[in-house]
Amino acid sequence: MDVYSNLKKKGISVGDLIEVSGLKGILMPRTDFSHEDVVVIKLSNGYNVGIKVEDLEKIKLVEKLENATGERREVEEEFDKNKPIVSLIACGGTIASKVEYRTGAVYPSYSPQEILNFVPEVREIANIRVKKVFEIFSEDIQPEHWIKLAEEVVKEIESGVDGVVITHGTDTMHYTSAALSFMLRNLPVPVVLVGAQRSSDRPSSDARLNLLSAVLFAAKGEIAEVVVCMHGSMSDEYCLIHRGTRVRKLHTSRRDAFQSVNSKPLAKVDCFEKKIEYLVEEYRRRDKNRKVELDKKINPRVGVFYYHPGASVEHLKEMKKHYDGLVIAATGLGHVGVNPYKDVFSKNFLPAIKDLIDSGIPVVFAPQTIFGRLDMDVYLTGRLLQKVGVIGNGCDWTIETALVKLMFVLGHTKNMEEIKRMMQENLVGEFGERSES
Amino acid sequence: MDVYSNLKKKGISVGDLIEVSGLKGILMPRTDFSHEDVVVIKLSNGYNVGIKVEDLEKIKLVEKLENATGERREVEEEFDKNKPIVSLIACGGTIASKVEYRTGAVYPSYSPQEILNFVPEVREIANIRVKKVFEIFSEDIQPEHWIKLAEEVVKEIESGVDGVVITHGTDTMHYTSAALSFMLRNLPVPVVLVGAQRSSDRPSSDARLNLLSAVLFAAKGEIAEVVVCMHGSMSDEYCLIHRGTRVRKLHTSRRDAFQSVNSKPLAKVDCFEKKIEYLVEEYRRRDKNRKVELDKKINPRVGVFYYHPGASVEHLKEMKKHYDGLVIAATGLGHVGVNPYKDVFSKNFLPAIKDLIDSGIPVVFAPQTIFGRLDMDVYLTGRLLQKVGVIGNGCDWTIETALVKLMFVLGHTKNMEEIKRMMQENLVGEFGERSES
Numbered sequence: 075m076d077v078y079s080n081l082k083k084k085g086i087s088v089g090d091l092i093e094v095s096g097l098k099g100i101l102m103p104r105t106d107f108s109h110e111d112v113v114v115i116k117l118s119n120g121y122n123v124g125i126k127v128e129d130l131e132k133i134k135l136v137e138k139l140e141n142a143t144g145e146r147r148e149v150e151e152e153f154d155k156n157k158p159i160v161s162l163i164a165c166g167g168t169i170a171s172k173v174e175y176r177t178g179a180v181y182p183s184y185s186p187q188e189i190l191n192f193v194p195e196v197r198e199i200a201n202i203r204v205k206k207v208f209e210i211f212s213e214d215i216q217p218e219h220w221i222k223l224a225e226e227v228v229k230e231i232e233s234g235v236d237g238v239v240i241t242h243g244t245d246t247m248h249y250t251s252a253a254l255s256f257m258l259r260n261l262p263v264p265v266v267l268v269g270a271q272r273s274s275d276r277p278s279s280d281a282r283l284n285l286l287s288a289v290l291f292a293a294k295g296e297i298a299e300v301v302v303c304m305h306g307s308m309s310d311e312y313c314l315i316h317r318g319t320r321v322r323k324l325h326t327s328r329r330d331a332f333q334s335v336n337s338k339p340l341a342k343v344d345c346f347e348k349k350i351e352y353l354v355e356e357y358r359r360r361d362k363n364r365k366v367e368l369d370k371k372i373n374p375r376v377g378v379f380y381y382h383p384g385a386s387v388e389h390l391k392e393m394k395k396h397y398d399g400l401v402i403a404a405t406g407l408g409h410v411g412v413n414p415y416k417d418v419f420s421k422n423f424l425p426a427i428k429d430l431i432d433s434g435i436p437v438v439f440a441p442q443t444i445f446g447r448l449d450m451d452v453y454l455t456g457r458l459l460q461k462v463g464v465i466g467n468g469c470d471w472t473i474e475t476a477l478v479k480l481m482f483v484l485g486h487t488k489n490m491e492e493i494k495r496m497m498q499e500n501l502v503g504e505f506g507e508r509s510e511s
Numbered sequence: 512m513d514v515y516s517n518l519k520k521k522g523i524s525v526g527d528l529i530e531v532s533g534l535k536g537i538l539m540p541r542t543d544f545s546h547e548d549v550v551v552i553k554l555s556n557g558y559n560v561g562i563k564v565e566d567l568e569k570i571k572l573v574e575k576l577e578n579a580t581g582e583r584r585e586v587e588e589e590f591d592k593n594k595p596i597v598s599l600i601a602c603g604g605t606i607a608s609k610v611e612y613r614t615g616a617v618y619p620s621y622s623p624q625e626i627l628n629f630v631p632e633v634r635e636i637a638n639i640r641v642k643k644v645f646e647i648f649s650e651d652i653q654p655e656h657w658i659k660l661a662e663e664v665v666k667e668i669e670s671g672v673d674g675v676v677i678t679h680g681t682d683t684m685h686y687t688s689a690a691l692s693f694m695l696r697n698l699p700v701p702v703v704l705v706g707a708q709r710s711s712d713r714p715s716s717d718a719r720l721n722l723l724s725a726v727l728f729a730a731k732g733e734i735a736e737v738v739v740c741m742h743g744s745m746s747d748e749y750c751l752i753h754r755g756t757r758v759r760k761l762h763t764s765r766r767d768a769f770q771s772v773n774s775k776p777l778a779k780v781d782c783f784e785k786k787i788e789y790l791v792e793e794y795r796r797r798d799k800n801r802k803v804e805l806d807k808k809i810n811p812r813v814g815v816f817y818y819h820p821g822a823s824v825e826h827l828k829e830m831k832k833h834y835d836g837l838v839i840a841a842t843g844l845g846h847v848g849v850n851p852y853k854d855v856f857s858k859n860f861l862p863a864i865k866d867l868i869d870s871g872i873p874v875v876f877a878p879q880t881i882f883g884r885l886d887m888d889v890y891l892t893g894r895l896l897q898k899v900g901v902i903g904n905g906c907d908w909t910i911e912t913a914l915v916k917l918m919f920v921l922g923h924t925k926n927m928e929e930i931k932r933m934m935q936e937n938l939v940g941e942f943g944e945r946s947e948s
Binding site for chain 1: 645646647648649650651652653654655656657659680681682683686687759760761762763764765768811812813814815816817818819820821822823825826829830832833834840842843844845846847848849850852854856857858878879880881882883884885886890891892910911914918
């Protein structure tokens with residue numbers, strides 16, 4: 075039985091207050107995955123429930139609501155020439171997700187317009203132009219998506235907007251923010267990635283604060299860089315703005331999962347007071363006369379080898395079949411086993427690394443510890459690794475940023491000396507010149 | 512010219528205060544790597560320098576010191592029956608390292624006796640028995656070393672000591688502490704791993720505080736588990752005791768690099784006041800009547816696949832050539848790309864993971880975020896992954912602990928159901944029953 079069609083015939087439509095099997099709630103839109111015989115209602119406590127309907131007569135219209143959540147809540151789009159213009163580009167993720175009522179799992183299926191409907195206050199800050207680019211979870215984002223996304227951002231910026239907000243899943247948001255940082259150069263306005271740790275249709279969602287803060291920063295923020303805007307604490311107080319190459323998801327579920335690594339956040343956004351506080355002095359200032367440049371040359375064939383006791387030398391060697399460049403998540407200051415003492419149990423990864431580099435596969439180190447800076451001058455191990463051409467000494471980049479940068483650099487050259495030069499050059503603030511923590 | 516032999520002939524030996532080319536300092540022992548024409552002296556500021564000697568006449572004896580640093584400073588070993596007995600097992604690492612004067616790099620070459628000579632105060636706490644097991648950096652430690660080390664610890668415990676201290680490099684100390692936690696069961700006394708972020712012969716070394724605290728905890732601490740004892744802050748104030756399965760090196764260079772992940776440290780040690788403060792209530796109490804059990808069955812053939820945009824499905828598939836089990840460092844709550852929407856750019860890792868599991872290779876997830884707990888019920892992706900048999904839902908273990916546990920479990924069974932059962936059972940506190948952070 076197609077409940078929604080039948081309800082329509084009875085004059086009941088999405089947004090109406092109804093009663094089903096004794097439960098009162100607002101009729102929510104059907105999801106792509108709902109069974110035909112399930113209706114979804116939002117209870118007064120904010121929770122959505124899916125109810126299997128066996129008898130249509132059990133559904134009663136309580137009230138036709140004008141301002142209920144649902145399709146009818148579409149906000150009128152009135153252009154206010156006194157307000158800045160912000161483009162909202164949607165890529166899916168939790169912020170665009172709702173509970174999938176067949177299984178109870180969450181699925182990314184809100185349009186940008188629907189996302190806005192959850193947070194109508196954003197229109198008080200700026201005129202919003204919406205555009206959907208993908209509708210996927212961020213674990214499914216691939217380097218090819220970064221290119222598509224970068225192209226869309228450029229189009230929006232060239233149309234003259236005051237800032238761009240990208241809604242994105244949080245799982246790989248820091249990979250995307252690093253990629254866009256390398257690909258979008260000479261930015262005139264802020265490009266702000268934002269997500270949510272809990273889906274927008276849940277009462278506990280962090281989507282609202284994050285989205286409001288992101289739009290505020292895109293509209294009014296002074297930092298014309300690719301940044302991430304997410305909760306700064308565990309409660310709904312303020313958001314932090316992190317540099318795209320220096321941020322990392324550091325918790326599976328907390329609202330303040332995103333943190334700047336080996337650097338300070340750039341700014342603090344209080345969207346209630348509409349206040350932006352800058353926490354650093356060095357950043358690229360907003361300048362609408364600047365012309366954005368798109369550099370989308372990228373080679374996605376880069377892999378990660380996570381070094382550990384028991385790691386196989388043969389495994390490392392074989393990775394060259396799958397990748398054109400490798401990042402090794404190394405221990406401590408930048409080490410892997412090199413067994414200088416010829417210990418009977420230890421392994422020597424040096425010859426394999428040398429072979430990779432000699433055959434044209436750059437090997438870049440990043441710290442497995444996440445925090446801190448590589449220093450491959452202190453110990454014998456680091457010195458031996460440098461001697462065979464390992465890149466990364468002195469860098470405090472994350473595994474993720476090193477990976478994305480290597481993809482970018484390999485999109486530009488295959489020459490090992492040139493790769494080394496570009497990797498060691500601080501292109502967009504991807505490593506700190508000295509440690510701050 | 513062999514300077515040291517020539518100096519001996521002149522009546523100058525290690526430990527004497529000498530003057531070389533205008534620099535005054537205590538003559539230090541020759542290192543294995545010193546050139547014959549170099550003398551090493553410790554300056555009054557604590558730094559060691561190596562000086563190339565072209566003319567023996569330029570070296571002058573200033574004073575024969577009785578208590579200088581060097582060979583003569585060997586502490587008399589007097590057994591005090593009123594003090595506890597602690598075994599000190601040395602495995603190399605920075606705490607046992609000195610600067611290698613030929614290159615300036617650091618090399619692990621102190622004996623346990625020499626380490627003790629740097630911190631003679633440990634003898635005020637306990638009678639110390641020393642034993643050297645390896646003399647290597649911890650990036651060279653392999654699972655086979657864990658077995659050897661576990662056997663040595665058991666021997667020491669069975670001889671009746673009150674606690675065991677293991678000096679170990681910091682790079683992989685958390686892998687070793689996890690491994691010993693699984694292998695050493697029913698411990699009667701504390702087993703304390705300790706290291707240093709800066710070598711013992713540097714004035715800024717953290718070795719002294721760490722070693723004193725570790726010996727104090729081994730001698731007097733109430734927690735009969737495998738623990739890590741390292742700096743609790745950036746200054747020389749106190750150490751923290753971390754559970755062996757819950758600790759991780761989280762900074763390349765800071766003294767307080769080791770932190771308990773998703774759990775609280777177990778105790779705080781103030782070695783100046785000789786005070787131990789317990790920070791949790793649940794731990795195994797010291798009981799010398801208990802008999803330690805050694806379970807050294809372990810299969811080191813486990814690898815890590817670090818998932819990321821651009822990761823290759825073929826790479827994952829081929830890992831079964833090198834490993835009998837895999838840990839996937841997954842994004843967010845426990846995800847990899849599964850592309851349920853058949854997006855043109857996205858990849859689907861599900862079939863490869865299913866094939867691995869079906870062919871007897873267990874696939875265990877751990878959070879790439881490091882902090883937080885996996886929850887593979889929330890999103891469609893997690894549900895699909897669980898359906899093909901991925902292990903790890905609900906766990907808040909680190910990548911490292913998941914890896915070591917899988918090695919341990921694979922040492923005991925090849926049966927997939929049994930592997931799953933053991934992995935999901937909390938054997939030695941390797942995951943928290945509920946999240947604390």
